[in-house]
Amino acid sequence: xxxxxxxxxxxxxxxxxxxxxxxxxxxxxxxxxxxxxxxxxxxxxxxxxxxxxxxxxxxxxxxxxxxxxxxxxxxxxxxxxxxxxxxxxxxxxxxxxxxxxxxxxxxxxxxxxxxxxxxxxxxxxxxxxxxxxxxxxxxxxxxxxxxxxxxxxxxxxxxxxxxxxxxxxxxxxxxxxxxxxxxxxxxxxxxxxxxxxxxxxxxxxxxxxxxxxxxxxxxxxxxxxxxxxxxxxxxxxxxxxxxxxxxxxxxxxxxxxxxxxxxxxxxxxxxxxxxxxxxxxxxxxxxxxxxxxxxxxxxxxxxxxxxxxxxxxxxxxxxxxxxxxxxxxxxxxxxxxxxxxxxxxxxxxxxxxxxxxxxxxxxxxxxxx
Amino acid sequence: xxxxxxxxxxxxxxxxxxxxxxxxxxxxxxxxxxxxxxxxxxxxxxxxxxxxxxxxxxxxxxxxxxxxxxxxxxxxxxxxxxxxxxxxxxxxxxxxxxxxxxxxxxxxxxxxxxxxxxxxxxxxxxxxxxxxxxxxxxxxxxxxxxxxxxxxxxxxxxxxxxxxxxxxxxxxxxxxxxxxxxxxxxxxxxxxxxxxxxxxxxxxxxxxxxxxxxxxxxxxxxxxxxxxxxxx
Numbered sequence: 001x002x003x004x005x006x007x008x009x010x011x012x013x014x015x016x017x018x019x020x021x022x023x024x025x026x027x028x029x030x031x032x033x034x035x036x037x038x039x040x041x042x043x044x045x046x047x048x049x050x051x052x053x054x055x056x057x058x059x060x061x062x063x064x065x066x067x068x069x070x071x072x073x074x075x076x077x078x079x080x081x082x083x084x085x086x087x088x089x090x091x092x093x094x095x096x097x098x099x100x101x102x103x104x105x106x107x108x109x110x111x112x113x114x115x116x117x118x119x120x121x122x123x124x125x126x127x128x129x130x131x132x133x134x135x136x137x138x139x140x141x142x143x144x145x146x147x148x149x150x151x152x153x154x155x156x157x158x159x160x161x162x163x164x165x166x167x168x169x170x171x172x173x174x175x176x177x178x179x180x181x182x183x184x185x186x187x188x189x190x191x192x193x194x195x196x197x198x199x200x201x202x203x204x205x206x207x208x209x210x211x212x213x214x215x216x217x218x219x220x221x222x223x224x225x226x227x228x229x230x231x232x233x234x235x236x237x238x239x240x241x242x243x244x245x246x247x248x249x250x251x252x253x254x255x256x257x258x259x260x261x262x263x264x265x266x267x268x269x270x271x272x273x274x275x276x277x278x279x280x281x282x283x284x285x286x287x288x289x290x291x292x293x294x295x296x297x298x299x300x301x302x303x304x305x306x307x308x309x310x311x312x313x314x315x316x317x318x319x320x321x322x323x324x325x326x327x328x329x330x331x332x333x334x335x336x337x338x339x340x341x342x343x344x345x346x347x348x349x350x351x352x353x354x355x356x357x358x359x360x361x362x363x364x365x366x367x368x369x
Numbered sequence: 370x371x372x373x374x375x376x377x378x379x380x381x382x383x384x385x386x387x388x389x390x391x392x393x394x395x396x397x398x399x400x401x402x403x404x405x406x407x408x409x410x411x412x413x414x415x416x417x418x419x420x421x422x423x424x425x426x427x428x429x430x431x432x433x434x435x436x437x438x439x440x441x442x443x444x445x446x447x448x449x450x451x452x453x454x455x456x457x458x459x460x461x462x463x464x465x466x467x468x469x470x471x472x473x474x475x476x477x478x479x480x481x482x483x484x485x486x487x488x489x490x491x492x493x494x495x496x497x498x499x500x501x502x503x504x505x506x507x508x509x510x511x512x513x514x515x516x517x518x519x520x521x522x523x524x525x526x527x528x529x530x531x532x533x534x535x536x537x538x539x540x541x542x543x544x545x546x547x548x549x550x551x552x553x554x555x556x557x558x559x560x561x562x563x564x565x566x567x568x569x570x571x572x573x574x575x576x577x578x579x580x581x582x583x584x585x586x587x588x589x590x591x592x593x594x595x596x597x598x599x600x601x
Contacts, residue, residue: 046494072497073506085495089513098509099499148499 002152002186006042006052006062015039015049015208021186025178027195028188029232030205036188037082039205040154043186044079045072056151078150078183082157084137086129092140093125099148109149110181118180119143119173135166139173146181153177155187159194171197171284171364192232197284197364204228217331221316226323236287236332237364242279243269250274251305251358254283258329268329271305272361284364289335291360294324295353296344305358312350315341322346326354373570379546380554381574383462384531387550390466391530392523395477399522400512402474403481408490425475429535433468436540440467464541465548469533473526480525484518485511517590524586528579551575 001022008015015035030036041047043054045061048069054062056077061070078099086095096116100108116122119139129137138158145153158174159167171194178185178198189195195202196216204212204225212225219225226234240254252275256268272285298307310328322341324334332354346352373381405411406418424432440447441459450456458464488511496506512519534552541548543557555571558564 044498046498071502072494073500073502076500077498079495079498081491081495083491085489085491087492087496087510089516098496098501102500102505144499 001057002043003053003055004039004043006039006049006054008038008042008047008049008052010038013208017205017208017210019203019210019213021203021213023199023201024182025185025187025199025201027199027202028186028205029192029195029202029228030190031228031231032190033207034205035208036190036205037156040079040156040186040188043152044077044154045070045075046079076149076151078145078148078153080138080141080145080153080155080158082160084129084134084141084161086132086137086140086144088129090129091125092121092127092129092132095129095140096121096125096144096147098144103149107149108147110146112147115143115146118176133166134162135169138162138170142173142177146177146183151184153183153185155185157189160189160191167194168364174198175284190232192229193235193237193286193364196235196237197286217314217325217333220323220325220333221314223318226316226318234289234333236289236292238270238285238287238330238361240270240272240283240285242275242277242281242283244279245274247274254285254361256329257282268308270308270361271358272363273359275363285361286364287332287356287361289323289333291356292332292334293355294326294334294336294340294344294346295355298353299355302355303357304355306354306356306360308354310352310354312346312348312352314348315346326352328354373574374567376545377554377567377571377574380549380551380571383465383546383548384550384578387462387465387469388527388530390463391469391473392527394466394470395474395526396519396523399474399477399526400481400519402478403515403518403522404485404507404511406478407482407485421478422475424472424536429472429533430539432471433536433539436464436468436471436536440464440540459540460542460544460548462541462547465533465537465550466530468536468540469530470526472533472536473529476525476529477522480518480522481515484515484521487518488514520589521586524582528582531575531578531582551578 001020003020005018006015015038017039028036028039038047042049049062049064051064052062053060060068061075062068087098090098096112100112119142121139121143124132124136132140142158159170162170175198177183187195187198200216201214202216203210204219206224206228211228212219212222220229239257241257243253243255245252251271252273254270254272256270258268277283308328310326310332313325313327313331316323317338321335322338324336324341324346326332326334334354402421437459438444442448442451442457447458450458458467492510492514493506496510501509532552537548537550538553543549543553549557551571551574555568558568558571
């Protein structure tokens with residue numbers, strides 16, 4: 001568990017945080033300049049808070065009162081930087097081994113072979129960082145940090161420098177790292193999509209202050225949290241299993257992976273754009289709250305492919321839009337106009353149909369090998 | 370072997386020895402000072418910077434004179450060396466090394482300082498986060514990144530030593546077989562009747578050595594240039 005109390009002023013910027021993080025993977029969401037990177041650098045020891053206390057699993061890393069400031073190299077925390085920061089004078093293999101070599105063999109948690117396999121780096125081992133693509137470089141950076149056997153992996157916008165397509169290629173690797181290594185992670189991003197694809201436990205920062213911390217759907221009621229999440233692209237992430245392809249119809253049928261779906265009457269089947277992955281595979285898809293419509297009953301004679309039955313869990317009012325959380329087997333955030341909410345007579349507990357076009361589903365890279 | 374006389378070979382060997390010793394002598398202090406100037410702030414830094422660079426702008430003869438006053442047998446430090454250890458430095462070949470090392474030191478420091486300033490501190494931060502302490506970070510990240518600059522500095526110091534005249538003749542003298550390096554020998558042959566041919570031969574040797582040093586430094590910096598472009 002990470003306990004963090006810190007204050008720091010730099011010019012006009014004032015950072016003041018006080019939080020406890022105990023989830024295996026926590027995302028830190030905030031606009032650029034909200035203090036996310038500074039926060040990570042304080043945990044890593046690259047920046048010292050003016051006052052405060054940072055402790056990991058009861059080991060004090062920093063305490064201004066007691067005059068404790070463990071230097072970064074003794075903190076055993078892995079930091080993956082936005083710009084990769086691979087050593088240009090070393091090969092990929094040497095970069096990977098850099099932190100590992102500094103550890104006594106008994107303290108090495110991963111074998112290089114396992115990490116190289118996990119991140120699919122065999123083919124680039126003998127290259128120099130200058131020869132790598134942005135995506136490859138970030139995978140090497142993640143591998144290098146993991147091989148140093150950190151107690152906590154800090155990721156500072158590791159995908160920010162990559163385009164959408166490359167991000168989609170890396171995300172499955174990060175999920176794989178999360179599932180295979182069980183490494184606790186703190187993932188900073190200004191893009192909610194990346195974070196929500198990894199975890200629903202977030203800390204929301206606004207102008208150097210924590211405005212919310214916890215499961216997204218629990219803290220979304222706070223208007224400041226909702227504003228930040230919408231600014232940073234609040235999305236629904238659907239874990240899906242591929243059922244079948246209908247190439248003539250241009251559709252792929254997928255089943256929602258959910259624990260509660262059966263209660264609501266059978267598995268939830270949705271249609272998405274055609275996909276060239278084998279049936280049986282698993283995939284994450286993104287669905288924007290504004291791409292979903294609500295209806296009081298099942299519609300006929302419409303081209304919209306997906307009509308999913310659910311139940312209203314909660315309604316959140318904001319000055320311009322209403323956010324409706326619908327349980328369809330997992331909680332789905334739907335954005336509608338206050339007028340629409342009124343017309344439908346939305347209230348918690350009411351059965352409702354969620355409508356979205358197949359093209360509204362955006363795949364996020366396969367999560368299985 | 371026949372185209373240089375035995376006496377000229379002695380000159381060449383002495384010059385090479387002095388130049389190699391000079392490069393070796395400036396290596397560690399040059400790296401240390403270059404790092405201090407590139408990465409630290411301390412009161413009086415600009416004064417230190419000025420003193421280090423003084424030999425570049427002062428007349429070499431003045432530098433030689435100051436060295437003599439400092440390290441000569443009756444000099445401030447030279448007297449101590451003589452009374453405690455029986456060491457006389459002035460007018461010996463180590464004096465030629467000291468004279469050219471003082472002249473070449475600013476060149477070394479400049480090259481190292483620029484190279485270290487260009488080595489990205491962010492990479493050092495990355496090394497720290499991977500568990501490397503400050504010294505290991507310096508040895509495994511900063512120093513290798515600055516390697517082209519260090520090589521350039523060493524070659525410059527080596528070449529400066531090969532060509533050094535003023536400070537050497539004042540502090541070390543012009544003693545055949547002891548302190549008569551290439552430029553001093555060229556000058557001496559020019560002054561003696563019938564020495565023109567020998568002077569010309571040594572001029573050619575000097576040019577070859579200087580060009581050789583330049584080529585070696587070019588080749589070495591090109592070898593490391595391939596990763597330099599990645600450090601943006």
